[in-house]
Amino acid sequence: MDWLERAARLRQWSRGGTRAPHKPLLLLYALGRFRQDAGGELRYGAVEEDLKRLLAEYGPPHGTTPAYPFHHLVGDGVWEVRTDRGPGSPGSRVGELRASGAAGRLAPELRAALRREPSLLDRMARVLLDQHFPPSLHDELCEAVGLRAEADPASVTPLVAGRRQRDRRMRELVLTAYEYRCAFCGYDGRIGAVPVGLEAAHVRWWAFDGPDDVDNGLCLCSLHHKLFDRGVLGVGDGHRVLVSQRFVGHSDAARDQVTALAGRRLTGPQPGVRPVADDHRAWHAANVFHGTPRPAADTI
Template structure:
């Protein structure tokens, strides 16, 4: 059985680029727990809070529940659920799962495959990360679910060919094109650090995530410093009308550094791109606002 292919093709609810990472997050969590205890089960009532935190931090802005993936992931053949009454899930409702003492774990065939081939776990996790989350979040997400932050993925020629239908190739030129368009300075704060001629701490951020159909084009990119790239991908920062910076009201920072480097950005105009370069397309900005930015924006900060 091709577990990488099955991992890449998890069935998910989808409409107009809507993010639905519920199953991938549960799957990553289950792989992390398997790595710690290959024989253990995940009692829904015991892991519900962990899964809620993952969905809150890495899921879409709209409210959601971990009961949905706990029940539905079994349909993909990688997960099984049992209750006090025997095999099978009682349903996708929180009360049903709690009342029935529902517990889940990776499917028996998958557990056997992971024990035979330990490196398979890291390759499956990498597929989930690549297909559902931006690179800026991979390390911390691995740590959150109990996986190694640096996972090796060695498909080999045959494996790469099997997954070619679902894994697009990135355009390696995008970083240079975006940084040039924004004249090697952060579009939010203007940071432009270098060591000699080499820029440091500057990254090309996708506005609409590559994992969700975002193209490797200048009009889907921003040059951002490492801090603001991470905050942009976590939904703390966004871009509103007139290409002005949005800062989520959910963000709390009392230190002078937090006020200066984050809160004070509210309402500022983006820096760049230079004349002749394409600004971020409205369709990508709309996707980020709906699918990534959390909550309502703070009012503009007085100059």
């Protein structure tokens, strides 16, 4: 049985490229807990708050519940659920899962495979990360679920046959298009001739069919890349910076580096280069950006 294929092909609700990472997040969490206690079960009532936090931090901006993947992941052959009455899930309602003492764990065949081949766990995690999240979030997500981050996915041989390959030229093309300056703050640091702290960010995530094209990219400093992928920052009409009202920061640094960006026009790209395409901006606004944008800083 090819467990990497199973991980890569989890069935998810999908409409127009909408993110629904509920099952991948639960499976990553279960892999992390298996590493800590290979024989343990995850009782829904005990892990519900952990799963809620993961969905709030790494899921889509609209509200969601961990009860849905806890029940439906069974159908993908990697997870099992039992209650106080015996095997089988009672359904996808929170009350049913709590009242029945529902507990889940990795499917028996998968647990056996992980014991035979311990490296399989990290390879499954890598597939889930690559398929559903941008690289800027991989390290912190691994830490959040109790896994160790592995090598940069761009340098890893594809683990599942037929998977789309990244275009390694994208970084240089995007940084050149934006003249090696952060599109949000203008940062342009170098050591000698080498730029430092500048990255090529996908607007529509590569994991969600975002192309490796300049009009789907932004040159961002490391800080603003992370905040962009976490939904704190976005790009609005007129290619102006959006800042979420959910972001809270009271220091001068938080004000200068984040809230003061609200309404600021992007720096770049240089003339003759296509700016971020409207459909990619719209995908990010619907699937990543959290909450309502703040008013432009100069109107407050």
